[in-house]
Amino acid sequence: MRPSDAADQPGRPDRPGHADRAHDIVLFGATGFAGALTAEYLAEHAPADCRWALAGRTPARLERLRDRLAEINPACAGLPLLTADAGDPASLRAVAADTRVVATSVGPFARYGEPLVAACAAAGTDYADLTGEPEFVDLMYLRHHALARETGARLVHACGFDSVPHDLGVHYTVSQLPAGVPLRVNGYVRSNGTISGGTLASALHGMSRPVSTVRTARARQRAEPRPAGRTVRSGPGAPHRARRPAGWAVPLPTIDPQIVGRSAAALDAYGPDFAYGHHALVRRLPVAVGGAVGVAALLAAAQVPPVRTWLSGRLAPGDGPDAARRARSWFSVRFAGEGGGKRVVTEVAGGDPGYEETAKMFAESALCLAFDDLPETAGQVTTAAAMGDALTSRLVRAGLVFRVVESG
Numbered sequence: 001m002r003p004s005d006a007a008d009q010p011g012r013p014d015r016p017g018h019a020d021r022a023h024d025i026v027l028f029g030a031t032g033f034a035g036a037l038t039a040e041y042l043a044e045h046a047p048a049d050c051r052w053a054l055a056g057r058t059p060a061r062l063e064r065l066r067d068r069l070a071e072i073n074p075a076c077a078g079l080p081l082l083t084a085d086a087g088d089p090a091s092l093r094a095v096a097a098d099t100r101v102v103a104t105s106v107g108p109f110a111r112y113g114e115p116l117v118a119a120c121a122a123a124g125t126d127y128a129d130l131t132g133e134p135e136f137v138d139l140m141y142l143r144h145h146a147l148a149r150e151t152g153a154r155l156v157h158a159c160g161f162d163s164v165p166h167d168l169g170v171h172y173t174v175s176q177l178p179a180g181v182p183l184r185v186n187g188y189v190r191s192n193g194t195i196s197g198g199t200l201a202s203a204l205h206g207m208s209r210p211v212s213t214v215r216t217a218r219a220r221q222r223a224e225p226r227p228a229g230r231t232v233r234s235g236p237g238a239p240h241r242a243r244r245p246a247g248w249a250v251p252l253p254t255i256d257p258q259i260v261g262r263s264a265a266a267l268d269a270y271g272p273d274f275a276y277g278h279h280a281l282v283r284r285l286p287v288a289v290g291g292a293v294g295v296a297a298l299l300a301a302a303q304v305p306p307v308r309t310w311l312s313g314r315l316a317p318g319d320g321p322d323a324a325r326r327a328r329s330w331f332s333v334r335f336a337g338e339g340g341g342k343r344v345v346t347e348v349a350g351g352d353p354g355y356e357e358t359a360k361m362f363a364e365s366a367l368c369l370a371f372d373d374l375p376e377t378a379g380q381v382t383t384a385a386a387m388g389d390a391l392t393s394r395l396v397r398a399g400l401v402f403r404v405v406e407s408g
Helices: 003-008 033-045 059-072 074-078 089-097 114-123 134-151 164-175 197-207 210-223 256-266 285-302 305-312 323-327 356-371 388-397
Strands: 023-028 052-056 081-083 099-104 126-129 154-156 183-191 231-235 240-242 247-251 273-282 331-339 342-350 401-407
Touching: 023 033, 023 356, 033 052, 033 059, 033 356, 052 059, 059 074, 059 081, 089 099, 089 114, 099 114, 099 356, 114 126, 114 134, 114 154, 126 356, 134 154, 134 210, 154 356, 164 183, 164 256, 164 331, 164 342, 164 356, 164 388, 164 401, 183 247, 183 256, 231 256, 256 273, 356 388, 388 401
Parallel strands: 023 052, 023 099, 052 081, 099 126, 126 154, 183 273, 231 273
Antiparallel strands: 183 331, 240 247, 247 273, 331 342, 342 401
């Protein structure tokens, strides 16, 4: 662990009921593909006084992971190992009651995630995950947001590539524009990253439930208060030819614009009238058309159980791109924002989006919740609303790029 990291920490915030807890952070699902990468990042970068532990359902796999982490940092030889299972709510309640932050990578979240959210909401424990599943996030709001507000728990979903670069990127872009005026921001995503078995399983599971997803989203819209005197709109955006940045913009139907919209609703800094469009950016029109057709085909295939099972079997849970492939991967998200007579283009960029950088974002989110002086929030909150500039600063120190490309 780098000595400088300990100096970066302002100390453990004094949160009610947390003083006697044994752990600052528990990483649940630590032996999965994304979980193990996150554990490796924490082994190298967590401050020396961070009291963290590994949790999972198989003690032998946890022990093997701890041995590997000890090769990175000998201090990890003493990491506590906690046996907990997504199918055993009592074990999850025990984990949540004895830590300040739980970070989980166990998905598909719609299938396995709710018991841990429920345990954290009841215990007043901060929670972070890697979900990109809109239905799961909406259900957790409907079922656990109110209790989390009462206990002080911060439930922060989508703390990886879904949706940190987009949520914090828009937050950063808004900070470059005039205050108190209508704002328009468009996001344009480029990447050459690949996926793991867990990511594929989560995506297919979400795509297989379009009716339920829409029904749950509408239930949330009815239950969730809207910002008083302000208007917020966000969505995949419309296809168009973008000039700055240059390319074909294709609507990107991920969870990211929903997260951005919720940040905009929570934060007055986004102005009285805010709109966001989310796109994939490609250089050539045939690629754009092919991508749209591919997404439509995958969505159709996910509706047929045998086909969905066959597709899921192409990558087993725990499988993912090797280190050499991850080293060649990159992402860039450009944001074109305008308002009050000013226009700005910003960029958030980094290496392998789905794994190396996701592990970094996820680990730094957990560290931020555990150690940083943050705004008073509770319930289901976004990364921008819960952590904002504090998490952006952490990610910049960790090597991600947040920059202004042009301003005028």
